[in-house]
Amino acid sequence: MKPLRDSLNNGEFAITAEVAPPKGADASAFMEKARLLKPMVNAINVTDNQGAVMRMSSLAACSMLASEGIDAVFQATCRDRNRLALQSDLLGAFSLGIKNVLALTGDYITMGDHPSGKAVFDIDSTHLLQTTCLLNQGIDMADKKLEGNTDLFPGAVVNPASNPLEPQLMRFEKKIKAGARFFQTQAVFDTEGLKRVVHIAEKRGVKVLTGVLLLKSAAMARFMNSNIPGVTVPDRYIEMLDNSLNPLQTGMEIAASQIDELRNECHGIHIMAMGREEKIIDIMQMSGL
């Protein structure tokens, strides 16, 4: 598979998969999943302490992927690092062979497993995009010339399910202005908002990878609804999972039908299999991709 940037620049339908780094120092299971996914995805997207739960750094995990020739998307949140740490991590990431960065604000710290920690939020994700572009030009936020520039492909997130959508779309426009070249979305179950996002993206020459979530059970869907900011699984899917004898299979069918529906709606998909990454192969076959 082509790297993410080449695939999007060629106008191909891109596929990325999200994999969480281990909660611990043993990355063997993480790498096993990544190797399984390698032939099917353009890039593997590695979360950065997602849900504010402490894990191995996205940077380290992305570096392991890069060393095996897997295109990695380094998720970088503004929650845990100030402007110095973020810039030095971006420089380090590029020097380790990481080509893509996804700039995120980050889930709030009290939602995770270290709720008494200090949230940083020195800069926001819009600033992190501007900063990535500066580093690509060989200068830093303090306007100092760098010894070697980066060539990172800057990405960001947008939530088409936001209600009201307008303020989110304005922020999306700002992120484009700040230099984002590709966007990935939260899990999308309703394409109405997505259509507006893609319309703006196409006018502005950026790409949108739509989030597809593997619903493993009705309980998980309910958990996501009450605990994951920005995700709303519609009742009709929860009912289907509730009534299913094999909820995982049903969840895979739902994901496959969504992928099928999204093929002509956006520029790629971003699959979040929530620990069942081995099922991504089957989902993609079921979807006809």
Added chain:
Amino acid sequence: MIITSRKDFDGLVNTLRGKKKVFLLGCGECSTQCKTGGESDLKEMSERLAGVGIETTGAVVVEEPCHIPLTKKELRTNKSAVDDADAVMVLACGAGVQSTTEALPEKPVYSGVDTLFLGNINRNGDFTEKCSMCGQCELNSTAGLCPVTRCPKNLLNGPCGGMEDGRCEVDREAPCIWVEIYRRSEKEGRMDEYMAISPPKDYSFSLKPSSLKIR
């Protein structure tokens, strides 16, 4: 107004480490409003201390204990009661506590309250933080509503993806301030301000400890 809340009483008694006599100092402004350091709060504290065998040698409510000369003056007026005490317990914000520390170089000073935030008064006994005194006011580009304080992530460029139905990701009961800024900017024809990318904040303006001398 500086908002304070009472410290846990048992914890406070432990902190006093066996001191038998204290002098109490309250605040006639903010801490009176917060019911932490007014006349009746000092009286209540004195009674509770008596209940655990700690005598109150005297008490004074200083009009503004953040005012160092005023605090010094009040402590001088109460010199014998202060001298008689093993420690002074201040029922006022951290500024009031430290005026007292400065006024009494050789007397142990304890704080009986926790200092919470600069608050607006919604109604009696109901306070909300709207300004965090960041040193570089953003209100002119955010329709008069402060995201530095009222967005838990201090976002300067719009709502995060966790906003749902106009509510904040961190507190689902609270409105997302960026949705409010958006609505107000739109209503007031200030969308150009809303759409301009706000640069990273200059935190050198909020370097601690701050000081100001008016020339």
